[in-house]
Amino acid sequence: MPATKVVVSIPDEAPYDVRIGTQVLDELGASLRKIPRAGSVSRIVVISDSNVAPLYLAQAKDSLVQQGFRVSDIVVPAGEPSKSIEVLGEIWEALATLGLSRDGAIVALGGGVIGDLAGFAAATYMRGIPCIQVPTTLLAMVDSSVGGKTAINLEAGKNLVGTFTQPAFVCASTAVLSTLPEREWACGCAEIAKSALIDSDEFFFWLCDMAENLAQREDQTVTEAIARSVVFKAGVVAFDQTESQGIRECLNYGHTLGHAIERLAGFGTFSHGACVAEGMRFAARLAEDLVGCPSELTRTQDELLDVLGLPVLDWCAEPDEVLDAMKRDKKVRAGKVRFVLPRDVGSWELLHVEDETIVNQLKAWFKAKA
Ligand code: NAD
Ligand code: GLY
Numbered sequence: 144m145p146a147t148k149v150v151v152s153i154p155d156e157a158p159y160d161v162r163i164g165t166q167v168l169d170e171l172g173a174s175l176r177k178i179p180r181a182g183s184v185s186r187i188v189v190i191s192d193s194n195v196a197p198l199y200l201a202q203a204k205d206s207l208v209q210q211g212f213r214v215s216d217i218v219v220p221a222g223e224p225s226k227s228i229e230v231l232g233e234i235w236e237a238l239a240t241l242g243l244s245r246d247g248a249i250v251a252l253g254g255g256v257i258g259d260l261a262g263f264a265a266a267t268y269m270r271g272i273p274c275i276q277v278p279t280t281l282l283a284m285v286d287s288s289v290g291g292k293t294a295i296n297l298e299a300g301k302n303l304v305g306t307f308t309q310p311a312f313v314c315a316s317t318a319v320l321s322t323l324p325e326r327e328w329a330c331g332c333a334e335i336a337k338s339a340l341i342d343s344d345e346f347f348f349w350l351c352d353m354a355e356n357l358a359q360r361e362d363q364t365v366t367e368a369i370a371r372s373v374v375f376k377a378g379v380v381a382f383d384q385t386e387s388q389g390i391r392e393c394l395n396y397g398h399t400l401g402h403a404i405e406r407l408a409g410f411g412t413f414s415h416g417a418c419v420a421e422g423m424r425f426a427a428r429l430a431e432d433l434v435g436c437p438s439e440l441t442r443t444q445d446e447l448l449d450v451l452g453l454p455v456l457d458w459c460a461e462p463d464e465v466l467d468a469m470k471r472d473k474k475v476r477a478g479k480v481r482f483v484l485p486r487d488v489g490s491w492e493l494l495h496v497e498d499e500t501i502v503n504q505l506k507a508w509f510k511a512k513a
Contacts, residue, residue, distance in 0.1 A: 144363070146170075147370050151289060151377040153309060153384055161289060161313040161373050163366050168202055168316035171250075171277065172210030180273050180311040186247040187212045187275075188238060190261035192221040195253045195279050199319055203252050203277060215241050219260070221253075223410070226260050226295045228304075234264045248273040248311070254280035254327070255287035259305070262293030266308035273311040280323060281331020281365075282416070284315040285338065285372035286394075290380040300473055307385050313373075317365050325452065330416030332357060332451040335368050337396045337423060340444060342375040343489040351443060354450040392493050395474065396483040397423035403468035407460055420453035429504050430484035434492050440485065455512060462505035466498055 146164030162174060175181045187207055191200050196218045207214045217237050219225045238247075251261035251274060258276055265274035276288035294305030320328075335357070339346040349371070350357070356364035376394070383390035401422035404413065413421075427444055430436035448454070469480045479495040486492060 144366070147366055149370055149373045149377065151309070151313075151373070151380075153291075153377070153381050156291075156309045156384070157311075159310060159312055161315060161370075163284070163315045163317065163369050163373075165316065165318045165362065167314050168199065168277070168319065169206050171203060171275075171314050172206040172208070172212060174312060174314065175207070175212070175248075175275065176210050178312050181248050181275060184246055184248040184273065185213060186241075186243055187214050187250055188241060188243055188247065189214065189216040189250040189252050190234065190257060190264065191216065191218050191252040192225065192254075192257050193218055194221040195257070198322055199252060199279060203250065207250070215243075219257075221256075223256055223296070226256055226301075228295060228297070231260060231264060231295050234260070235268060238264065238268050243268070243272070245269050245272060248275060250275045250277055251288075251310075252277045252279065253283070254278065255283045258283050258287045259292070259294045259302070262291075262308065262310065263295055263305055266293050266306040271308065274308070276310040276313045278313065278315055279319045280327050281320060281369075282327070282334055283331075284320075284369045285331055286334045286376060288313045288315070289373050289376050290391075291384065303473070315369055317362055317369070320360065320365065326414045326416075328360070329452040330414050330419075333397070333416035333419045333423075333448075333453055335372050336444070336447055336451060336453075337394070337419065338372045338375045340423070340485060340488055341393050341396055341483075341491055342371075346371050346375065347488045351447050354447055358451055389493055392474075392481075393483055393491055396485070396491065397421075397426055399469055399472070399474070399480060399482050400425045400465070402472050403465050404456070404458065406468045406471065407464060408458060413456060413458070417453055417456060420448045420451075421456045421458075424448065424455065425504070425508055426482055426484055428508060429482060429496065429500075430486070432504070433494060433496065433500070434484045434486045436485050437487065440487060459509040459512065462502040462509070465505055466501055469501070 249265040278288040291309040294302035401418035
């Protein structure tokens with residue numbers, strides 16, 4: 144099957160391509176040669192993690208070397224703790240030791256952790272060199288590799304230091320998804336479901352029809368789901384790159400409760416995607432009361448999430464504790480918790496919700512699950 148291409152055009156930024164397909168990793172070097180911002184660089188440093196490197200680093204490097212790039216690599220431990228000041232500092236030092244200069248570029252080969260970390264390193268090293276995103280998780284393909292957010296974490300919270308810096312190119316190889324663990328697959332599916340519901344009838348009902356195929360990782364469906372998600376995200380980011388217009392926040396649908404569960408249950412207890420899916424179920428119920436979301440949509444979304452391997456979580460807590468955890472989120476403004484609430488498929492509202500309303504809805508949600 145030929146590769147699928149989506150062009151991301153954001154005002155005041157150079158447009159870039161997202162290439163999706165089974166062969167695109169082998170064609171990485173040739174693709175870069177055609178890109179004005181990357182084709183003329185002489186040195187490339189591939190940054191990857193300790194899980195992904197043994198699987199795909201040699202393939203990525205071979206493709207670049209064949210096109211005459213001088214290639215080095217930096218491999219960091221897999222996992223969220225690598226999005227740290229310490230690891231970032233080690234990367235900066237390693238780039239300098241390797242002698243990378245302004246005619247160099249960075250390839251981020253990995254999931255969202257590597258995308259955010261290597262993207263931030265590229266945005267800051269020598270005041271900014273091009274970054275090529277090569278996402279290897281479904282989540283990174285449908286969400287984090289597009290849109291330009293880069294970040295590391297602080298003790299005080301996730302993603303507190305970063306930039307908005309768009310990549311020069313995104314290379315999404317569906318072939319590498321064959322090794323992705325089921326838990327990580329479901330994480331990507333949660334973000335696809337989020338995107339589809341916020342986007343349009345066309346995307347949402349297509350996904351409902353194709354959900355079994357996506358869960359089974361059928362290649363054509365996977366490619367189309369990635370392409371549709373990228374088109375959706377690119378459209379959102381084009382209107383509100385820096386999340387200052389109240390539009391990019393729609394990408395946080397399901398994340399208000401989702402982040403609170405991750406914090407309360409302990410990071411890693413449930414996957415990020417499982418928590419987002421739970422947050423979507425909850426937000427739809429809240430939306431029924433507050434913005435007239437049809438109950439039929441809540442049911443359809445429930446069924447979709449079930450098929451995508453994102454069942455209702457076997458988890459409850461004191462509603463007041465959940466509210467406190469929501470208030471510790473960095474997205475809170477003036478102590479008010481905000482939710483992205485669907486009015487219907489393709490229509491949403493960002494609403495400050497009163498504490499009492501949240502607590503009552505949580506009580507009802509936990510009771511219904513008991
Ligand atoms: P991740 O990068 O930690 O990857 C998940 C796990 O899968 C890791 O253990 C990784 O080594 C492994 N892995 C990756 N690709 C693999 C493959 N093909 N085969 C086998 N194993 C593979 O996690 P993630 O879910 O991809 O990303 C989460 C991160 O993304 C978080 O830090 C989050 O803050 C960030 N994020 C950023 C944005 C953004 O817009 N920049 C958006 C969403 C999430
Ligand atoms: N994933 C949220 C964003 O890119 O804004």
